[in-house]
Amino acid sequence: MLRDAQYALDSGDTVLAGRVIPLLCRAIRVWRNREHLMRRYGLQVLDAFFRRHFLALSEMLAQPIMGNVAAERFRRSLVRWQDRLFVFLVEPEAAPTNNGSEQALRWSAVFRKVTNCFRSVWGAKLHADVRSIIETARRRGIGALEAILLTLRGQPLPVSA
Template sequence: MTRLMRIPIAHPAGKVLLRQIKAWRNKFFVFLTNRDVPATNNISEREIRPSVVFRKVTNGFRSEWGAQIHAGYRSVTGTARISGQTALSAIRSLVDGTFVVA
């Protein structure tokens, strides 16, 4: 990776990408030293899949706030499911101000 990062870059977008890679470099191969971290992002891909399908079926969101509401709902209910809670109990906890990630 170090050798690849030393290759001269001419395009401005490539320079931006290189800067981002340098900033996140120590996060790329965590799975090699920590066996609890999966080597793929399959879990993340599965988590966002329902939102992608929803967006495609409804032809996108008509407003920014609608997209934000949907993202917030999916985040809370997805976190609840992973933590062993029901979506309803998580939403109630969020409204009550007691929502805690286990």
């Protein structure tokens, strides 16, 4: 969303994007300091920040936008994702960025480039399935071989506590 806001700002949106960028940056700063905030003020502080940011965004979206196509496109995107934009403030497992997903995909991109693509559709699907199992296992603290063996037996991967 920050990237979209910056694009809208560069395309001439002088109102909405310029106000949304600091709001998103503040929310990410809260997320980075959430452990300290929870220790000092309790769990309710994150709910309060969620509501505060959600209401601030709602107020921004209520104002009309005139003439700029990029600004209107950005506004429609914000309206579509508004309910889920600040979930990372209240969900401990959620991150404000998709960097983890991008990094998980990196190995498949490297493999595809090194091997000069897949020779068959079933090979690509098999690789995607195996990478998914290995990445899920890594995130749950399970070894890759153990995860593959559990999957071949038809057993689910255990969820970490």
